[in-house]
Amino acid sequence: MRIAFLTAPEGVEQVELTQPWQAVTDAGDSPELVSTKPGEVQAFNHLDKADTFPVDRTVDEVSPDGYDALVLPGGVANPDALRMDEKAVAFVRGFFEAGKPVAAICHAPWTLVEADVLRGRRLTSWPSLRTDIRNAGGEWVDEQVVVSHDGSGTTLVTSRKPDDLRAFCEAFTEEFHKAGTGAKAA
Template sequence: MVQQLSNKKVAILATDGVEQVELIKPKKALEQAGAQTQVVSPKSDSIQGWNHHDKGDRIPVDITLERANPDDYDALLLPGGALNPDQLRTNSQAVQFVKSFFAAGKPVAAICHGPWTLIEADVVKGRTLTSWPSLQTDLRNAGATWVDREVVVDGGLVTSRNPQDIPAFNDKMIEEFAEGQHEEQRRSA
């Protein structure tokens, strides 16, 4: 496999309640493409994954949010699960962490409920996104255009709806992360 992402470091921001498959499968795809990934969380040691409504596995945390420096990363992944982004969007440190990627023009990928944190970071206005359908009103109210598509790319921001979209999501995420910085990201920061 071509190592499109060698020398790239990707932060995966998540906490308890993350949809396990939306973290594990993209993380694996990033690593197979050559990226170094780190699970960043407000929690230390591990976070509780979920398989829709059922508890899943504990997922190791590589670095706490408190210690993580966004300048050390080339890109950001925001997995979904309703509980995970609902907690992250109320954490000012997590919101600032997300905002910093946009301010630096770095690519970001969010799936399912992940865009909730983007709304709180105030980076969706004027953008086209997709998400889990229940977020469409929130995204529209925040100034985004919501569409029901498998994957959407808007100037370095990659979004998808659900676990069934992961193959297309992974392909576009790797493509955008390989491109690196995007001036379009800065316009919304």
């Protein structure tokens, strides 16, 4: 499976990128880093700069058709920047429209709020997003991992914080493989 990881040029929480990336690799799948700008992504350890990671493609160059699933890492600044980029929001929305699985952790559901894909869904996130998720029609719960399915066949896996990463990675890799979307890589 080919899995897109969408991040802004800076602000992604490093561990929320690297651990899911490793989980995808360990599952025998191919992760690809997609961002709104070419070059490198500046990751953070909370508020401190961490490592940089090379961007494989930009949202201008891709579509959900080229991927089997999407992972949205958190970090406060990362989803805040993504939700201000129309092409990034459209890219995310496209996975839901195509019925492809999506995984989001911590602050990443902010991008899902902007994509208007949370109505009727049960999910979790960093607690400060609770009101935003409810205002977007979602049901926010304080649980380690939440897996929700909708009528279109889209599976959404969400988690609250870095402490939940092990359970998050196990859940989304299992759900991605169950989904068996069969999308052809571009």
